[in-house]
Amino acid sequence: ADYLVDIGPKAGIHGGEVVVAGYLEPLLSAKDNPSHSITLDYLRGDKKINVPNRRQGEKGSLKIRGGKAFNIKNLNIDIPLGRLICITGVSGSGKSTLMYEIIDKNLQARLERKHRSAKTYNCTTFTGSEYLGRSILIDQSPIGRTPRSNPATYTGTFTHIRDMFATSSEAKARGWKPGRFSFNVKGGRCEACQGNGVIAVEMHFLPTVFVECDVCEGKRFTKETLEVTFRKRNIHQVLEMTIEEAYNFFKDIPAIEERLKTLVDVGLSYLKLGQSATTLSGGEAQRVKIASELYKPHTQKTIYLLDEPTIGLHYEDVKVLINILQKLVDQGNTVMVIEHNLDLVKCADYVIDMGPEGGFGGGNLVAKGTPEEIIENQNSHTGKYLKKHL
Incomplete structure (x- = not known):
């Protein structure tokens, strides 16, 4: 860029x-950084x-033989489990085809029973799923499509x-349950907006506009419900807390x-606890999904599949994301x-580089191994640029 405008210093x-x-x-050429801009750092x-x-x-390991879908012709590869694995390559090199059409489809068939039979999809043989218990695709789609999701x-x-509000003396005296x-x-919600806090106004030829409900003034609940408090806060006030405030x-x-x-831990302490899903960015939605996986006790080994999770993320956010993914792997899982x-x-821990080019010039396994091994491969475009980062 010619000109930099850095907003911050942090989020929310x-x-x-x-x-x-x-x-x-x-x-960039100045002696120091008096603004303390993290971006400049x-x-x-x-x-x-x-x-x-x-x-x-x-x-x-997952062993794929005779992989064939779109521009992938005859892919043979062993993918080690219990690692952080990156699939790389130029646009159109076959990365998404490998993940979605071969790996995800076969894992869904075997582990999640998403298909009628556990037949093999887009390859001659697919083995190694017996080492895994679950396969989870974590994308950047919204965590919900209504303002009530948060x-x-x-x-x-x-x-x-x-549950905590229902145990208060005020709620018990009124005979109110958690619902x-x-x-x-x-019951307790504002029926004018059905608990959304906003009213949807349909606009012809334009996106739907949401305006604050004038009955509950965006508070989602009836006045009677808001009279009940827990530690001097009503349910609306709790949902208005940031995650950091609510944690304390x-x-x-x-x-x-x-x-x-x-x-x-996933860097979302600045969000409001009750922040509408419709206002979250794709990266924020993805991190909420990852957070929900981190605290779940799993007895089965899981493979997590993510498609370009760093899109739209700042350097500091990428650093947080890497730590999260490493934590999932440290728990004995595989992240791809x-x-x-x-x-x-x-x-x-392991890189699968597809290519060498896009479209008809792609679909081949160019290189595989640790990042240090990838940079030694003269045919890898990824290796050429990766060398500057190691």
Whole structure:
């Protein structure tokens, strides 16, 4: 860029300010960074994402023979499990085809029983799924399509919060159960907006516009419901807390605290607990999904599939995301991502590089191995650029 405008310094309530604005070249060549811009720190090389230790040791592998779909002709590969794996390559090289049409389809058939029979899809043989118990695709689609969906409902936190309100003396005196504090069912919610807090106004030839409900004033609940409090806060006030505030508020209640901690760990402490799913970015929605996986006790080994999870993320957000993915792998799981971001690729335990080109010139396995092995391959476009990051 010619000119840089950096907004921050952090996210949500901790942001909203212009940290630095100026022509990029002078900012990069300056002796120091008086603005303390995190973006500039990364651009200047003062901060960087460090390469972790590579994982070794076999924990089984997925073996694909005769892979054939779209531009993939005859793919044979062993993919080690229990690792952070990156699928790389130029646009149209076959990355999505490998993940969705071969790996995901076969895992869904065998592990999730999504198809009528566990036949083999788009390859001659597919083995190794016996080492896994679950296959989860975590994309950037919304966590819900209505204003009632939010981080609290998606992670199951809201169920426990409603239980706490129902145990208050005020709620017991009125004979109210947890359902009274739900905006998904009749009873305690505002019926004018059906608990959405907003009214949808259909616009001809334009997207739907949401306006604040003038009955509940966006609070989602009836006045009677809001009279009941827990630690001097009503249900609306709790949902208006940031996740960071709610974490401290409920710190002594394990069922709530452990769920909120995972949201804090994935870097979403700035979001409101009841923030509408329709206002979350794709990256935020994806991290909410990852957070809900982090606290779940799983006895089965899981493989997580993600398609370009770093899209739209800042350097610092990428750093947080890498730590999250590493944590999932440390729990004994496998994480497989399609990725172009070289900061994530360099942190992978294993890289599968497709190509060498896109379309008809792609569909082949160009290189496989650790990032250090990829950069030694003269045929890999990824290796050429990755070398600068290692």
